[in-house]
Amino acid sequence: MAQQQSSTQDRVPVRPALVRAALLLGxxxxxxxxxxxxxxxxxxxxxxxxRLSLRLLPATSRRYRPVAATRLALRxxxxxxxxxxxxxxxxxxxxLPLRTGVxxxxxxxxxxLFRSAFTAFTSLQPGTVPIGSAxxxxxxxxITYHCLDVHAPVVAQLAAEEAVxxxxxxxx
Amino acid sequence: MTIVPxxxxxxxxxVLIVAVWTVAARDxxxxxxxxxxxxxxxxxxWVRLGxxxxxxxxxxxxxxxxxxxxxxxxxxLRAGEPSVSTERLGGAGRVLAMTLSAVVAAAVAVVLLSLPxxxxxxxxxxxxxxxxxxxxxPVTNVLMAFRAMDTMLEKVVxxxxxxxxxxxxxxxxxxxxxxxxxxxxxxxxxxxxxRVLPPVGVVLGISVxxxxxxxxxxxxxxxxxxxxxxxxxxxxxxxxxxxxGGRRLRLVLVAGPAVFLxxxxxxxxxxxxxxxxxxxxxxxxxxxxxxxxxxxxxTTLGLLVxxxxxxxxxx
Amino acid sequence: MSETIVFGLCAAVVIGLGLYGAIVDPRPLRKILAFNLLxxxxxxxxxxxxxRGAAAGFPGDPVPQALVITGIVVAFSATALALxxxxxxxxxxxxxxxxxxxxxxxxxxxTEP
Amino acid sequence: MSVVLDLITIAxxxxxxxxxxxxxxxxxxxxxxxxxxxxxxxADNLGLGLVVLGLLPQVGSLRDGLKMICVWLLxxxxxxxxxxxxxxxxxxxxPGSDGAxx
Numbered sequence: 234m235a236q237q238q239s240s241t242q243d244r245v246p247v248r249p250a251l252v253r254a255a256l257l258l259g260x261x262x263x264x265x266x267x268x269x270x271x272x273x274x275x276x277x278x279x280x281x282x283x284r285l286s287l288r289l290l291p292a293t294s295r296r297y298r299p300v301a302a303t304r305l306a307l308r309x310x311x312x313x314x315x316x317x318x319x320x321x322x323x324x325x326x327x328x329l330p331l332r333t334g335v336x337x338x339x340x341x342x343x344x345x346l347f348r349s350a351f352t353a354f355t356s357l358q359p360g361t362v363p364i365g366s367a368x369x370x371x372x373x374x375x376i377t378y379h380c381l382d383v384h385a386p387v388v389a390q391l392a393a394e395e396a397v398x399x400x401x402x403x404x405x
Numbered sequence: 406m407t408i409v410p411x412x413x414x415x416x417x418x419x420v421l422i423v424a425v426w427t428v429a430a431r432d433x434x435x436x437x438x439x440x441x442x443x444x445x446x447x448x449x450x451w452v453r454l455g456x457x458x459x460x461x462x463x464x465x466x467x468x469x470x471x472x473x474x475x476x477x478x479x480x481x482l483r484a485g486e487p488s489v490s491t492e493r494l495g496g497a498g499r500v501l502a503m504t505l506s507a508v509v510a511a512a513v514a515v516v517l518l519s520l521p522x523x524x525x526x527x528x529x530x531x532x533x534x535x536x537x538x539x540x541x542x543p544v545t546n547v548l549m550a551f552r553a554m555d556t557m558l559e560k561v562v563x564x565x566x567x568x569x570x571x572x573x574x575x576x577x578x579x580x581x582x583x584x585x586x587x588x589x590x591x592x593x594x595x596x597x598x599x600r601v602l603p604p605v606g607v608v609l610g611i612s613v614x615x616x617x618x619x620x621x622x623x624x625x626x627x628x629x630x631x632x633x634x635x636x637x638x639x640x641x642x643x644x645x646x647x648x649x650g651g652r653r654l655r656l657v658l659v660a661g662p663a664v665f666l667x668x669x670x671x672x673x674x675x676x677x678x679x680x681x682x683x684x685x686x687x688x689x690x691x692x693x694x695x696x697x698x699x700x701x702x703x704t705t706l707g708l709l710v711x712x713x714x715x716x717x718x719x720x
Numbered sequence: 721m722s723e724t725i726v727f728g729l730c731a732a733v734v735i736g737l738g739l740y741g742a743i744v745d746p747r748p749l750r751k752i753l754a755f756n757l758l759x760x761x762x763x764x765x766x767x768x769x770x771x772r773g774a775a776a777g778f779p780g781d782p783v784p785q786a787l788v789i790t791g792i793v794v795a796f797s798a799t800a801l802a803l804x805x806x807x808x809x810x811x812x813x814x815x816x817x818x819x820x821x822x823x824x825x826x827x828x829x830x831t832e833p
Numbered sequence: 834m835s836v837v838l839d840l841i842t843i844a845x846x847x848x849x850x851x852x853x854x855x856x857x858x859x860x861x862x863x864x865x866x867x868x869x870x871x872x873x874x875x876a877d878n879l880g881l882g883l884v885v886l887g888l889l890p891q892v893g894s895l896r897d898g899l900k901m902i903c904v905w906l907l908x909x910x911x912x913x914x915x916x917x918x919x920x921x922x923x924x925x926x927x928p929g930s931d932g933a934x935x
Contacts, residue, residue, distance in 0.1 A: 253604070257604055257605070257608050260605060260608050260609070260903065261608050261612060262896075263896055263899045263900050263903060264608070264609060264612035264613075264616070264900065265612040265615050265616055266616075266896070271615070274611075274615055278607070278608055278611045278612075279608070281607060282604040282605070282607045282608050283604065285603055285604050285607060286603075286604035289599070289600045289601075289603060289604070289638070289643060290600040290601065313875075313878060313879055313882065314879060316875040316878075316879065317852050317855075317875050317876050317878070317879025317880070318879075319875070320855065320856065320859055320871050320872050320875040320876045321851070321852055321855030321856070321859075321876050323859070324855045324856070324858045324859030324862060324863070324872055324876070325855050325858060329862060329863075331863070331864070331868065333864075333865075333867070333868050346596075346597065346600070349593075349594060349596060349597035350597060352594065352917060353594060353597055353910075353913040353914065353917070354913070356874060356912075356913045356916050356917055357874060357875070357878060357909065357912070357913055359875070360871070362867060362870050362871055362874070362916055362917070362920050363917055363920065364867065364917075364920040364921060364923075364924050365920070365921055365924060379867040379868070379870075379871075379920065381868065381871050410722045410723070410726070413722065413723045413726045413727070414726055417726050417727060417729070417730040420730055420734070421730060421733055421734070421737075424733075424734050424737050424738075424757055425737060427741075427753060427754075427757060428737050428738070428740065428741035428745070428750075428753075428754055428757065433747065433749055433750060436750060436753055437753065440753055440756065440757070443757070443760075444760075447760060447764075450727055450730070450764065450767075451767060453723050453727065454723065454724075454727060454764075454767040454768065454770070454771045454780060455770075455771055455774060455778075455779025455780040456767055456770060456771075456779070456780055456785045456788070458785060458786075458789060459763075459767065459785050459788050459789055459792070462788075462789045462792045462793070463760075463792060466792050466793060466796050467756075467760065467792050467795070467796070470796060471756070471796050471799055474799065474800055474803055475749075475752075475753065475799075475803070478749060478803045478806065478807060479749060481807060481810070482749055482806075482807070482810055482816050498744075499744060502740055502743040502744050503740060505739070505743070506736040506737070506739040506740035506743070507736055509735060509736055509739055510732045510733055510735055510736025510737075510739075511732070511736075513731065513732040513735050513736075513761075513765065514728070514729055514732035514733075517724075517728035517729070517731070517732065517765065517768060518725070518728065520769070520772060524769070524772035524773045524781075525773065526772075526773030526774070526775045526781045527773070527781055527782070527783040528773055528774065528775040528776045528778045528780070528781045528782060528783075529775050529776040531776070531778070531781075531782050531783065532775075532776035532777065532778065533776075543778050543782035544782045544785050544786050544789070546782065547782045547783050547785075547786035548786045548789065548790070551783075552783070552786060552787075555786075555787070555790050556790065559790050559793055559794060562793075562794050562797055563793065563797050565797075566797035566798065566800055566801045569801040569804065569805075570800055570801055570804040573804045573805065573807075573808040593917075593918075593921070594913070594914045594917035594918055594921075595914065595918065597914070598910065598911075598914040601910070602910065605907075623789065625789060625793055706796075709796075709797065709800040710800070712804060712807070713804055713808070
């Protein structure tokens with residue numbers, strides 16, 4: 234799988250590899266247990282999965298930022314609650330208060346993995362579902378969003394999300 | 406009375422509604438989607454019937470992998486779809502078919518309701534002999550030890566099906582690669598998933614096999630998860646399907662049955678019966694067979710979904 | 721053990737539905753679908769029998785359950801083979817039915833965009 | 834102590850069920866595919882999160898709890914991906930689409 238990237242990985246990036254291996258070993262122990270035999274097999278499986286991970290998603294030189302990541306996670310949890318409440322309120326309201334429409338967000342990031350992560354992230358945010366790329370003004374292209382309420386400050390909210398996310402994940 | 410029988414009735418009702426939808430839906434794609442939903446609901450039924458191993462298999466293979474296959478076929482057949490309304494069965498034939506089906510269903514129902522009451526069961530035998538393999542999951546015991554012959558032949562059936570699918574290739578594509586399942590958008594949402602999920606999927610798939618010694622799980626269920634991860638990578642365009650003529654691929658495809666057969670013949674050579682394991686080594690031997698099998702089965706399942714070769718091997 | 725009765729009847733109805741669909745619908749893909757439905761109904765019969773045979777601390781008789789696991793995998797193989805045959809037939813004739821001379825308007829060169 | 838935990842479970846799971854219900858109502862009431870996607874992803878993700886949260890006090894071991902959290906995270910990932918795929922397909926095939934894919 235992903236043969237085309239194997240040549241670019243001459244030197245194994247140690248630190249990201251170790252972090253990923255630790256995470257995957259954690260998943261293994263959650264699923265399979267912590268007995269001696271479990272751990273032995275787990276090490277082999279982790280090595281395999283880490284190798285696959287480094288091939289599919291080449292490691293970057295960016296340093297990990299636990300504080301920023303925690304802030305992102307907390308923000309995500311809070312926004313999930315807001316998003317759920319927002320949709321539930323609109324769905325259960327007898328008047329069905331919807332002002333749906335399409336908004337183009339002039340993203341700072343170019344198409345690529347970071348943007349994919351951003352659209353995936355914002356698809357779980359209140360009132361927005363990304364529906365594709367759109368040619369925006371001034372050369373840079375934008376991301377089109379379907380919004381539940383076009384009068385809400387969607388673009389400002391998305392810009393805030395992008396700023397928070399780019400503090401954690403590498404910007405290409 | 407209590408809430409549980411009511412829940413059973415509710416689940417059975419939904420299963421039947423979705424089954425009717427699968428048969429009656431006008432649009433084939435809708436019917437296929439109905440069938441996938443039916444498979445997932447059926448997994449719930451299997452849990453209620455005390456068979457979590459079967460539930461996993463049904464959800465993974467019966468619903469997931471078969472669903473992917475059927476959706477792909479329905480998409481490709483869409484072009485010829487509208488032209489069939491001319492040859493539906495007439496009213497009389499329809500009534501006849503309905504009567505026949507109702508009679509068969511009623512007969513099955515009567516048989517099921519009049520089964521003998523202390524039901525015949527091999528459960529106590531399975532429990533009594535579980536010590537031989539020291540595996541805690543009775544279904545794995547049956548699959549890998551008591552009826553290992555079935556399981557070995559099942560691998561062979563999978564391979565034969567793959568041979569059948571491959572032989573649908575046109576002459577120029579023989580030994581080549583299946584049609585590329587790459588999607589149009591190279592930066593789409595699928596790509597992120599295909600870069601992030603497979604390592605976790607590999608850990609999950611192998612753990613499903615590893616825990617199956619004592620808990621619900623198994624080589625097939627694990628292999629299906631691995632096959633799904635492979636297909637995800639392929640669909641995102643991050644890799645290509647190996648050519649059907651490749652030697653390494655063929656080696657992987659026969660590895661599982663070959664290990665199984667070797668162990669079986671080994672049992673024969675050691676003076677016991679075919680596929681008998683030395684009692685002290687039963688558990689490790691079974692795990693070796695399962696690990697060899699999971700690779701073969703995952704590859705075979707992925708190739709079955711990918712379909713017959715349609716491009717030449719080069720490129 | 722009421723679940724064996726409920727799901728037993730459910731299995732019988734699913735078998736009937738699958739049989740009906742396989743007979744009545746002229747489209748091969750729908751026949752394959754209906755046949756899978758029929759098969760899953762038969763598997764459910766096995767499941768009910770296994771559940772009734774619960775003993776020795778097991779929630780069901782493991783032997784029929786293992787047979788069903790084998791059966792699901794074999795059914796999948798058969799479905800894959802049937803679909804490959806059907807798609808090849810469609811590529812060769814441009815028709816999604818097995819009756820000749822019904823769908824000649826769709827050409828044989830139906831390729832994906 | 835266990836009474837408090839049970840009450841937490843009851844409250845959180847009930848709230849989760851309410852969000853699932855709201856998501857389903859939205860799925861039925863909202864006018865088009867794209868709007869329905871909001872109902873499915875947002876409400877159901879929160880609903881599942883609350884159900885998992887509610888069940889956490891009841892699990893026997895730390896491993897089981899972490900397993901459930903993993904399930905929630907995987908469902909989030911799947912939801913985020915699938916909703917975008919469905920949105921793209923709906924925009925491509927749906928009524929009022931502005932043309933084919935690029």
